[in-house]
Amino acid sequence: MSSAAFNRVAPYYDALMGNVPYSMWADYMEEIFEHMRATPRRILDLATGTGTVALLLAQRGYRVTGVDISEAMLEQAREKAATMGLEVQFIRRDAAELDLPEGSFDAVVSLYDSLNYILELERLQRAFEGVAHALAPGGLFVFDLNTICSFEQELFTQQNLSPGRPVRYVWRSRYDRATRIACVDMEFWTDDGNHFEETHYQRGHSVEEVTEILEQAGFIVEALCEAYTLLPPGPRSERIFYVARVPGIASQASAVQEGG
Numbered sequence: 001m002s003s004a005a006f007n008r009v010a011p012y013y014d015a016l017m018g019n020v021p022y023s024m025w026a027d028y029m030e031e032i033f034e035h036m037r038a039t040p041r042r043i044l045d046l047a048t049g050t051g052t053v054a055l056l057l058a059q060r061g062y063r064v065t066g067v068d069i070s071e072a073m074l075e076q077a078r079e080k081a082a083t084m085g086l087e088v089q090f091i092r093r094d095a096a097e098l099d100l101p102e103g104s105f106d107a108v109v110s111l112y113d114s115l116n117y118i119l120e121l122e123r124l125q126r127a128f129e130g131v132a133h134a135l136a137p138g139g140l141f142v143f144d145l146n147t148i149c150s151f152e153q154e155l156f157t158q159q160n161l162s163p164g165r166p167v168r169y170v171w172r173s174r175y176d177r178a179t180r181i182a183c184v185d186m187e188f189w190t191d192d193g194n195h196f197e198e199t200h201y202q203r204g205h206s207v208e209e210v211t212e213i214l215e216q217a218g219f220i221v222e223a224l225c226e227a228y229t230l231l232p233p234g235p236r237s238e239r240i241f242y243v244a245r246v247p248g249i250a251s252q253a254s255a256v257q258e259g260g
Helices: 010-016 022-035 052-059 071-084 121-134 148-152 207-216
Strands: 042-046 063-068 089-092 105-110 135-146 158-160 167-176 181-190 195-203 220-226 239-245
Touching: 010 071, 010 167, 010 181, 022 052, 022 135, 042 052, 042 121, 052 063, 052 071, 063 071, 071 089, 105 121, 121 135, 121 207, 148 167, 207 220, 207 239
Parallel strands: 042 063, 042 105, 063 089, 105 135
Antiparallel strands: 135 239, 158 167, 167 181, 181 195, 220 239
16 A cells, blocks of 8 residues: 555545544444443554544543554644644554554554555455554454445446535546456545545455455454444445454453543
């Protein structure tokens, strides 16, 4: 995954994602924690972007660290944290080269198909291994992926050119069924007169591939969920949440939230 994919859009990313229900995402993470009987205190937000979910979780009393490959996105996250008066550490890392202290988190979350940007299964397994190393015994890993079905439907081909929007865009997706890689050409126009283009690449990983390399990385796969539910996914699911756990029992010290 290249950090350049989010450099130009970083200052406009929050305006572009203005309709995304981030609070609902944070609610959903807590619903999964409760369902899995997990009470994490220290959370890593992997591929945090501009840090919106990390900051929402910090507001809810978790000790949060955000990691992203794009320094431009992290600059936005740090500015937001300072404005909100929240102590969230944001550090630059490639998801496939985490190299974080062993057992330093009780849960790792990665949202909004961020891990689809890892195009090679070997690098995806390295990411999983890095997450497993960073999790304390019994720690939980929750992440979502766009499905192959979603790419086949060309869901990335979309546009919004409505007047008055701070960011207007046209996205054109091309999906290669042989490689399972989607190439998305993105064109943006902003209300401050900027016009720029970015190209993003994502891969459709099969459920079988993902569960196999999770297990090879040392995880126990606890559940696969249809997006934003606790129901199992179906053959036409567009987004699947994976819930995995490293073996062991969480310590009482790490399992209690601040103030709990």
